[in-house]
Structures are given as structure tokens and as C-alpha cells.
Amino acid sequence: MKEFDYIIAGAGSAGCVVAARLIEANAGSVLLLEAGEKDSSLFHKIPATVVKVFQQKSWPYMTLPQPECDNREMLIAQGKVLGGGSSVNGMIYIRGQKQDYDDWKTIWGCEGWGYENVLPFFKRAEANESLGDTYHGEAGAVPVSENRYRHPLTQTCIRACQQMGLPYTNDFNGASQEGTGFYQTTTKNGERASTSQTYLKSVINNPNLTVQTDALVHKVNIEGDVATGVVYSIKEGEAITAKARKEVIISSGAFGSPKILMLSGIGPAEHLSAVGIAPKIDLPVGKNFHDHQHMSINATTKEDISIFNEDKGLSAIKHMMQWMTTRSGLLTSNILEGGAFIDSENVGRPDIQFHFLPLLDNFDNTPGEKPEAEGHGVSIKVGHLRSKSRGEIRLKSNNPSDLVEIDAQILSHPDDVKSQIRAVQMGLKAMEQPALKSIIKKVVEPNNIAIDDTDALETFVRQNIKTVYHPGGTCKLGSSRSDSVIDLELKVHGTKNLRVVDLSICPQIPSGNTNAVAMMIGERGAHFTLNSSN
Incomplete structure (x- = not known):
């Protein structure tokens, strides 16, 4: 048994942001768990080797055969390495449109998530080398550069x-x-600037931070309605239990986050029962899946x-x-x-x-x-840019090592x-x-x-047709338990001390590349965590 104040499941584009901000605020001890390896390869630094690192350091997710796409199975690989997508992606810095976030507020009922609410958090993350007007930050953690x-x-x-x-x-x-x-890119001086090499690197030597790579999270332990910690394993070894005194934060992406919730008993009750998991909280986890x-x-x-x-x-x-x-x-x-x-x-x-x-x-x-x-x-x-089709993510079994089933419903x-x-x-x-x-x-x-x-x-x-690798929506943000998974402060409905902080929260993926969006969500997630009332 190990004890920490916070446990973060996933050290990707959002997870590294949350970890760094909690450590900077001296909020307590943090355990950051990442299923992939360290981003130590030279190819992670060289921008043009994006294809090489993407192929080598990703989860090999595949969809089910897609009926509207000639029954093709499609690749939707996702980063499996420190820094997640930001360590393997095309480094394009795009936030989406003002209307995207205003739609979150007005159409999707996400009060407090309009453009005026999210813009300060985009700016907080950004260190733009050439743009510094109303829309841009100049002193953030991540360099945004001209190519x-x-x-x-x-x-x-x-x-x-x-x-x-x-x-x-x-x-x-x-x-x-x-x-x-x-496009402007998340690079500096000819090198990739991932959240691992920016946010996480800035706090990596802090004694309050423990980073564990090769760590597969099995589930969140929930006692009553309180998240108390996680179970994980290192390189398929014995199960390890870690206790969280304050919060568990899931930042494992559009496929990993719903998987962890469902393995923990949070999700569609009928589906969980079918794969041998006792339902604890019936929520539409895995629904609302969509992609560019x-x-x-x-x-x-x-x-x-x-x-x-x-x-x-x-x-x-x-x-x-x-x-x-x-x-x-x-x-x-x-x-x-x-x-x-x-x-x-x-x-x-x-x-x-x-x-x-x-x-x-x-x-x-x-x-x-x-x-x-x-x-x-x-x-x-x-x-x-704005798909209306919606699919679903499901568990194949109750084995944490199995990848999820992706019923994408493209087109x-x-x-x-x-x-x-x-x-x-x-x-x-x-x-x-x-x-x-x-x-x-x-x-x-x-x-x-x-x-x-x-x-x-x-x-x-x-x-x-094929993916742009921008999946999201599977732990949807909202105010109602009937059609959303997390509330407007990213807390899982019906639970205490449990949040989801990544692109899975998006009711509609914003219009464009998504790494900047993930960092913004990480910034907001850290803000909510640091100012939590529970």
C-alpha cells in the first residue's frame, strides 16, 4: 500500500499539465501513472520523425468493421508514452473556434465552458513567440512557434x-x-515541445512527485461513493494498490478513461454486468464517441x-x-x-x-x-470538422490488459x-x-x-475515409447524469474525489487539431482540483 494526496492515471497532454500545476501549487504529493515508456528517444525531439515515433509509441487501437465505410476496420492509434499525444503528434497548435465553446455552453448545456471561460486557460498554457494580442499568452508552459x-x-x-x-x-x-x-507548432529551437518536456520537466525533480512508467491502471477503488485510490501493475507484474488521500484524476484519453471507469464499476449497468463487473454507478460511459x-x-x-x-x-x-x-x-x-x-x-x-x-x-x-x-x-x-455521427466504446472483458472495443459508427x-x-x-x-x-x-x-x-x-x-486521431466525447461533460458522465467541474457524477480530465469530456470535439484543447482541459482540471469544495 502506497499513499499519495493525488493519483493521476495517464501522463499525456492533459495529465502532465495537471501534475505540474498541482506540484507548483504545493498541493501535496502526486503519483503520476503512465502505461507507456519514457520519451527518451531522440526521435521524440526531432519534429520530422513524427511518423516513426507515432508508429512505435502508440496504443494500436482499431475500430470494429464500419458498415458505412465498406466494412473496413480503421486504425485510431493513440500515444502510449510520457507526454501522450503531445509526444507523438504533428505538433499543430489549433484551439478550435469561438463558436465551438459557445456551443458547449448553449447547445450542450455546459454552463461555464463558453469561449470567455476557456480562453484564459488557453492563454495560461501558451508561450507564443510571435503573437501576443487579446487571444494569446506569452509566458505559459508550452512554446508555440513559427515553423x-x-x-x-x-x-x-x-x-x-x-x-x-x-x-x-x-x-x-x-x-x-x-x-x-x-500552422504554428508546439516546438522550440527545432525540437518538439511536448507536455512531458515542458510542464512535467519543470517539476520532475520535486520530491512530492512520483512518476511511474510502464504502469497499467486496472481500476479505481471506490468505497461507497468515494474514490480512495487505484490498482495498477508495472510491466504486467503483481497488482499494486495506491491510496489517494484527496483525489483520483483520470487522464487516459478517449479510450483509456472510459475503460478505467467501466473496470471500476462506473458505466452502463447492463454492459458491465455482461462482462462480469458489478455495476456501482450507472452512467453513459463510452457513449458519444466521435472523431475527426x-x-x-x-x-x-x-x-x-x-x-x-x-x-x-x-x-x-x-x-x-x-x-x-x-x-x-x-x-x-x-x-x-x-x-x-x-x-x-x-x-x-x-x-x-x-x-x-x-x-x-x-x-x-x-x-x-x-x-x-x-x-x-x-x-x-x-x-x-463537426461530425454528427456517434459511436460507443465498450469493454471486451473485465481483463485490464484487453484493449477496448470501438464501435465508431463513422458516417x-x-x-x-x-x-x-x-x-x-x-x-x-x-x-x-x-x-x-x-x-x-x-x-x-x-x-x-x-x-x-x-x-x-x-x-x-x-x-x-480515415481518422485524424482526434477521438473524444466518451466521458461527456454535462449537468445531467442521464446523458453525461462528469459534471461541470469534471467530477464523475455520483462520486466524490474522482475526476476525468482529458479530451474524453468534450461533448463535441472542437473544430481542428486537439492537442491545445487537451492542454486547456488540463489547466481547467488543475484549477478545479486546487479550488475544490469537497
Whole structure:
């Protein structure tokens, strides 16, 4: 038996934030548990090696076969390492739109979570090197930087989007998200700036902090309605019980957090009974699952101008030497250097996001689904931002080592199909602009489909849609136990001393990349914990 004031299950983008803020406030002793390893590999530092670390340091989550997507099983891997997603992601710093959070407040009934409520916590997290107006923080824990390396193909895509009529922007997180430009990234001096290397590193030597990696949390111990601690194991060893004098905070993500709650007896009573777990609190844990999806519009180029093969042979050695000696060059790129947000329905807020890639993209395909793309090319990842489809996360068994079952229900809402078709049409329109058309040899995905052939585009969408790795919603925020899991201060309904603090709380995932959102939630979770009344 070990005792701590706080136990945090998950050292990801939110969990590291909570741990650091509790230690900084001298709130007591903290045990931070992480199922993955330390982020000690050099590849975690090098921005351009994002694909390598993502493949090596992630949970291999797969969906069930998706009926609306040609019965394909889809990869939705999630970070399994100190820093979680922030240690393996594309480092893009996007918060979403003001309307997203105002929708949380007005449509989803989450009073106190409007834009005016969350903006101070975004700013608290952020140390922006070039933006310092009403919308940005300059002294936060995480550096937000301009990308120093800008590939010519990224610049060409940005120019093409301007030719479509989009304004150029240097701030997707300010007064308006709409436009095209280069993304700011969570990097500094040519290195990735994860929450592990920023928040956690700032307190790592504090005697009140204990960080345990390779630690799989089995369940939360609950006595009556009070969370008293957790059971976990290290490298599949014997079960260890740790006691929490003040709070247990679950920050294990859209799949890990509902899993831990359900293994603890908190969740849909009928489902828990079916897998041999005695229900303690009947809540809709695992419901409301949704994610951002995208398709890749791929085009070969007339000349060898992409980064294809730059990771091989003498080129790879040259780039590594440049990065090692000067922290400059191609390896400082997050590859997804630029993008766009488009209001495809003319309703006053963007609903489509682009990511530009200076190569042919096939990184997110289900393993074995497609051959690797060969040759030089350019890609635009296109996707709709506000899914209406909802799936569910379930336990496969009562064994903590089993991954969850992901019944994603992608494209189950007909509006999502129409929206993703529009996204593809926007991507094809960009490829037709003079800047891109002059360098493109052939659009190979989708191949020979006219921009107005909606039937063929629908088939393409169903056959090619894939995740952007932004899952959330499975421990939904709200005021009612009938349709939410946690209350407006992130406490699990019907319990004491138990919170969930990560992207699983989102009633609707904000419009864009989600790492900045996870950090904001971590900041708010720490604030609520430090100012708790119970």
C-alpha cells in the first residue's frame, strides 16, 4: 500500500499539465501513472520523425468493421508514452473556434465552458513567440512557434488556396479561424515541445512527485461513493494498490478513461454486468464517441520536388547532421506545415480543414489496406470538422490488459457523408488552381472523378475515409447524469474525489487539431482540483 494526496492515471497532454500545476501549487504529493515508456528517444525531439515515433509509441487501437465505410476496420492509434499525444503528434497548435465553446455552453448545456471561460486557460498554457494580442499568452508552459522550415510545396498549396478566394492568415487561433497559411507548432529551437518536456520537466525533480512508467491502471477503488485510490501493475507484474488521500484524476484519453471507469464499476449497468463487473454507478460511459476524419487528395508532380526518399541514404545523413549541429533544416519541419479552414456552406464559420503534405500521403491507412505510395507528389488531407455521427466504446472483458472495443459508427449520420463529399470537392478545387495545376502531373486519389460526380465521390469517401486521431466525447461533460458522465467541474457524477480530465469530456470535439484543447482541459482540471469544495 502506497499513499499519495493525488493519483493521476495517464501522463499525456492533459495529465502532465495537471501534475505540474498541482506540484507548483504545493498541493501535496502526486503519483503520476503512465502505461507507456519514457520519451527518451531522440526521435521524440526531432519534429520530422513524427511518423516513426507515432508508429512505435502508440496504443494500436482499431475500430470494429464500419458498415458505412465498406466494412473496413480503421486504425485510431493513440500515444502510449510520457507526454501522450503531445509526444507523438504533428505538433499543430489549433484551439478550435469561438463558436465551438459557445456551443458547449448553449447547445450542450455546459454552463461555464463558453469561449470567455476557456480562453484564459488557453492563454495560461501558451508561450507564443510571435503573437501576443487579446487571444494569446506569452509566458505559459508550452512554446508555440513559427515553423522555420517551409517546403516549397506547402507554399504552393497556400497560394492555391488564396487563388480559391481564401484570405492568408498567420493566426488560426485569433478573431477568425477562416483562411490559409502556415500552422504554428508546439516546438522550440527545432525540437518538439511536448507536455512531458515542458510542464512535467519543470517539476520532475520535486520530491512530492512520483512518476511511474510502464504502469497499467486496472481500476479505481471506490468505497461507497468515494474514490480512495487505484490498482495498477508495472510491466504486467503483481497488482499494486495506491491510496489517494484527496483525489483520483483520470487522464487516459478517449479510450483509456472510459475503460478505467467501466473496470471500476462506473458505466452502463447492463454492459458491465455482461462482462462480469458489478455495476456501482450507472452512467453513459463510452457513449458519444466521435472523431475527426479525413481523406487524402493525392497528386503526382511533374518534377522530383517532394520530400520522397529524403529519409534515406546520404540525404538522411545530411539532414540529421544539420539538425544535430544547428537545429535547422528539414528535420525541424512537422511535415504538416500548413493548411486551411474553409466555410464551405457560407454560414459564417469554417467546417472544412486542410492539411498540406509535401509528399504522397498514406500514413494513416489501415495496415495492409493499401500499398505504400511511391514517387514524388503532393497531398491535401481534407475533412469535415463537426461530425454528427456517434459511436460507443465498450469493454471486451473485465481483463485490464484487453484493449477496448470501438464501435465508431463513422458516417452513420447522413449529413456527415454530404459534408465529407464537400471536403473532397474543396480539395479537388484547390488542385485545379493555377499554382498547383502548373506542377501537378496527375491527381491519383481520387482517380478520374469529376468534381460534380457526387455518387462517385461518395464511393471514394466511404472507401478512403480515415481518422485524424482526434477521438473524444466518451466521458461527456454535462449537468445531467442521464446523458453525461462528469459534471461541470469534471467530477464523475455520483462520486466524490474522482475526476476525468482529458479530451474524453468534450461533448463535441472542437473544430481542428486537439492537442491545445487537451492542454486547456488540463489547466481547467488543475484549477478545479486546487479550488475544490469537497
